[in-house]
Amino acid sequence: MEIITKISKQTIKIAVIGELDANSAISLDRVIRKAIQDEFYKIIIDCEELEYISSAGLGVFISYIEEMKTHHGQFVFIKMKDRVYNVFKILGLEKLITILPSFEEAKKVLHEN
Amino acid sequence: MKTKFTTICSREKLSEIRSFLQVVLADVNISQSTRDEVILAVDEACANAIIHGNDCDEKKTLQLEIALSKEKLSIEIYDVGNTAFPAEEFKSRDINELIHARQKGGLGLKLMYSIMDEVNYYQSDGVNVCSLSKIL
Numbered sequence: 001m002e003i004i005t006k007i008s009k010q011t012i013k014i015a016v017i018g019e020l021d022a023n024s025a026i027s028l029d030r031v032i033r034k035a036i037q038d039e040f041y042k043i044i045i046d047c048e049e050l051e052y053i054s055s056a057g058l059g060v061f062i063s064y065i066e067e068m069k070t071h072h073g074q075f076v077f078i079k080m081k082d083r084v085y086n087v088f089k090i091l092g093l094e095k096l097i098t099i100l101p102s103f104e105e106a107k108k109v110l111h112e113n
Numbered sequence: 114m115k116t117k118f119t120t121i122c123s124r125e126k127l128s129e130i131r132s133f134l135q136v137v138l139a140d141v142n143i144s145q146s147t148r149d150e151v152i153l154a155v156d157e158a159c160a161n162a163i164i165h166g167n168d169c170d171e172k173k174t175l176q177l178e179i180a181l182s183k184e185k186l187s188i189e190i191y192d193v194g195n196t197a198f199p200a201e202e203f204k205s206r207d208i209n210e211l212i213h214a215r216q217k218g219g220l221g222l223k224l225m226y227s228i229m230d231e232v233n234y235y236q237s238d239g240v241n242v243c244s245l246s247k248i249l
Binding site: 019021022023026029052054055056058059060062063064065066067082083086087090091092093096 | 124125127128131146149150153156157160163164208209211212213215216217218219220221223224227228
């Protein structure tokens with residue numbers, strides 16, 4: 001399940017709740033595709049209630065990184081639990097994306113303060 | 114000791130598979146993070162078999178067999194899909210290459226190989242087998 005909050009003209013927050021696997025990743029993909037179509041290129045992914053992620057979930061984010069970059073945007077992940085962070089770490093993904101502890105810090109990085 | 118679980122080839126069954134593994138692995142003497150990683154590796158193998166090997170055909174079944182000894186945890190995943198999951202095709206993909214190509218797939222096998230000590234794909238009497246093991 002995803003809860004979407006508009007922050008500004010270019011920035012959106014998507015809270016991903018529960019387990020993100022090869023089944024639920026389909027819905028997340030739809031949500032992110034729609035956000036990008038609506039020209040939200042700075043996307044904060046709130047992981048506070050994300051309990052599990054598999055490669056299908058990671059794949060959704062990875063597939064949009066280049067497109068967001070071309071529009072000077074990026075994903076910023078916040079409030080990630082250790083068990084989810086560990087999956088990013090196994091693949092070395094934590095070095096390629098921005099993971100921050102709080103929403104406030106994410107807004108700073110995205111110049112939304 | 115061997116434990117078996119059979120389900121249909123549906124994406125929706127992946128959460129049931131993970132719940133089954135939580136129960137079976139609860140008493141295995143490994144850390145919680147290792148347990149989580151093994152469950153992830155098996156989830157990836159099952160997702161590959163369901164989606165790529167069986168095209169999410171719910172008439173087909175997937176069977177898991179878990180064997181536990183003092184030294185080793187072995188998980189075998191059997192399916193009778195027409196095509197075996199093309200493991201070699203996905204194995205060597207670089208993450209930067211996937212990002213650049215804007216591809217969604219290709220990370221599952223990387224996770225499986227990183228987490229497990231052994232990953233083998235083979236066919237036996239028309240059945241596709243994915244064999245995973247972790248030294249305890």
